[in-house]
Amino acid sequence: MEIVENSLGVDIGAFxxxxxxxxxxxxxxxxPRESPVxxxxxxxxxxxxxxxxxxxxxxxxxxxxxxxxxxxxxxxERGLVQHVGLRGRGTVxxxxxxxxxxxxxxxxxxxxxxxxxxxxxxxxxPTETALLVRIEPxxxxxxxxxxxxxxxx
Numbered sequence: 001m002e003i004v005e006n007s008l009g010v011d012i013g014a015f016x017x018x019x020x021x022x023x024x025x026x027x028x029x030x031x032p033r034e035s036p037v038x039x040x041x042x043x044x045x046x047x048x049x050x051x052x053x054x055x056x057x058x059x060x061x062x063x064x065x066x067x068x069x070x071x072x073x074x075x076x077e078r079g080l081v082q083h084v085g086l087r088g089r090g091t092v093x094x095x096x097x098x099x100x101x102x103x104x105x106x107x108x109x110x111x112x113x114x115x116x117x118x119x120x121x122x123x124x125x126p127t128e129t130a131l132l133v134r135i136e137p138x139x140x141x142x143x144x145x146x147x148x149x150x151x152x153x
Contacts, residue, residue, distance in 0.1 A: 071085075097123055
C-alpha cells in the first residue's frame with residue numbers, strides 16, 4: 001500500500017478505525033456506481049458486508065475488481081473535513097461471522113442483543129448469499145481539508 005499523500009495529521013489506521021460511512025465506487029457497464037457502506041479496516045484492508053441476493057456491488061466487484069473507497073469525517077460547525085481515499089482492487093470473499101460481528105459492533109455497539117434484529121439476525125443466521133467484500137488498497141490519499149467555520153451569530 002503506497003501512501004500518495006497524508007496531510008491528515010493523524011495515523012491513517014486510527015482515522016479508518018472511526019465508525020464513519022464509506023462510499024464504495026465501482027464500475028458497471030452503464031457507468032460508475034457509488035454505494036454508501038459500513039466497513040471494517042483490518043489487516044491493511046477494508047471489509048464490507050454484502051449479500052449477492054440484495055446488493056449489486058459484489059457482482060460489479062467480481063466483474064471489474066478496480067474500485068475505491070472514500071471515507072469522510074465532516075462537521076460543518078467545527079469546519080472539519082478529513083478524507084481518506086483508498087484505491088485498489090476488491091474481491092468477493094465468503095461470509096465470516098466473527099468478522100461481520102466486529103464490523104457491526106463498530107457501528108451498533110458491542111452487545112449484539114441491543115442491535116436491531118435485522119443486523120443481529122443477519123449475523124446469527126446468515127443467508128446462503130451473505131458474503132464479504134475485501135478492498136485491498138494499492139494507493140491511499142489522506143487529506144485534511146478543514147476550514148475556519150463562520151462565526152455563530
